[in-house]
Amino acid sequence: MGEFLEFQDVSKHYGGVKAVEHASLSIKRGEFFSLLGPSGCGKTTLLRTLAGFEHPDTGRIFLNGEDITDLPPHERKVNTIFQSYALFPHLTVWDNIAFGLKIARRPKAEIRQEVEKMLAMIQMEEYAYKKPAQISGGQKQRVAIARALVNKPQVLLLDEPLAALDLKLRQRMLLELDLIHDEVGITFLYVTHDQGEAMSLSDRIAVMSRGKVEQLGTPAEIYEAPRNSFVAAFIGDTNFFEGTVAEKFAGDAAGTTAQGTLFGEPAKDYSRLKVDGFPDLVCYNDKQIREGEHVAVSIRPEKFRIWREAPPAEHAYVNVIEGEVEDVIYLGAQTKFWVRAGEYRLCVVRQHSRYLLDEKPIKWRDHVWLTWHADDGFMLEHYREEDEELMQLPPEEIGETEEAPAAGAAAGGEGGAAE
């Protein structure tokens, strides 16, 4: 229980709906911690149990060693930024920021000093006497932050704070939030469905789905080493291969030696996978997956290398498959290719680090080779077929995108993973 903020086995049900199920998290002091997941995954409910607006059915919440589970919201040393900001429309910006201090009956001089400090921090001194209806969305956002921070909370709770802003403003506020966190140094608990926001701001992320914490880790851990197909598909783009482990063998990560010729005691940390329609694939196996077992592998689009001609034979740790380009989406800094390879439709991203116009580009219908290193595929602990729906596959027929998810699931097999 040494951690600053602890959720211990928190569950919350609404009627038959399990909003949060046995969620346990510990958050460090000063950390920028995100709860990330699709809508209805229970992230907001979990935040509201910390704010005090919901009482968990089971489990306890500890803040700074104190059990706050049964405290009403106004007795908790946490403050919330609401999705709609919830600024008091009848009060000026100044009075909104002063609200908490006035409730706490602080001396007038102190209130003035603190409010002015906050106004200076959010650079809105000249808007102090405007009403919320007279300021822009980004300004409301900043006032909401100031109104919460002026109370010096131990944790600042942010419930989708950028969701109401347009894209440009969202990107700017993202940077501002980061600056504010660096400046005030208090713990931030940030709830979002936007993986980009969570990845760019957070020290650590808890990915949630259906009321459960699916994975907890730094943004890089979650992106590079997803535990299951949900995390892999929800965070960024990915490709799944399904197969069975044909053989386990020892190898060295650098992969410069031929297979199985490592010196010393060989650790059996590589696996040869049998995947329908492909030559055997080599993949790093850090899981306790035995020979003959079924396994799913996630490979991020940027891990592939795409070749117009057959790549030079490298070594045994590089997988090579062939396919045909089905779709090319040029994005400036990079190009996204959809490559048909056997039953799979693979997403490949090529970063343009060289001057693109000097190259002969890869076009639609081109025959291509894809290579990737055995270390760049990541074996999943769990694989669920329905998580494929989270991947953004281009439609194969016009109108397909408007079909019901059930129809999408049927077509999904043609997409990223095996049928």
Add this chain to the structure above:
Amino acid sequence: MNTAARKRWSEVLATSPSFLWLAALFLVPTVLVFAIAFRPATIYGGIGEGWTLDTLRSLGNPDYPAIIWRTIWLSVVATALCIVLATPMGYYLARLKPSRRQLILLLVILPFWTSFLVRIFAWKVLLHPDGIVKHALVALHLASPSTTLLYNAGAVLLVMVYTELPFAILPIYAAAEKFDFSLLEAAKDLGASPPRAFFAAFIPGIRVGLLTAFLMVFIPSLGSYVVPDIVGGPTSEMLGNKIAQRTFVDRNLPHAAALSAALAAAVLLPMCLVVNVRRGKARVEEGQGLPSIEGGL
């Protein structure tokens, strides 16, 4: 004709029927009432020739200050009670599930489907010395057998609150329904206890509804005539009763008109005040329209 002028013309055309209606049936009669107050009365109950200030002078009758005072305090107390009762009601209505809410709203307006007079006579039956309320109070030792519940200011106040309550509930509910309840959470989040949050966030949030409720209850209360006439006695007469007496008993129309004009002035004055205050506020805030009763249903 350019488009702006055409638009203006069509606006005039569209709004003129209601303007004409208001002018013919509201403005003209009001002006007539004020005018008749300056006419002499004839012994046949008609309006005499020429102009006079005698009628206005007769308002100096020492009975009137007491009646005017009683009219005002009864109206103020009835309005205050209605708002105090209607505010929590509006709050809970707005928080109810929509299906439940429809049912309760229906119950709120259900009394309107029975004749106003019948409902007031029903109160007379209830409060009668042999009525059920009296017997219940005596049985509970809350009243002595000699207490009279009818024909006093208390009975008038009770029945006034009863008849006006829906007119307070509906605008307050309409405002509460538009209230962003996350503001209450925000107030609690910032350290306000639940009652504090209610007064610091909810009450200012529905102030337009409260103001409407005030006008909707206070103005008809000032003009009450039927309620004090049926459940009130000589000690609980209101200005409305006096106006009726001057009209029907004394057949002195100018005197009745003078009293009406005095009452109208008493109603218009606070209203102008309120409208001025509201206009000042409206300039500061946008999108805070006056919630109509229709909007509440």
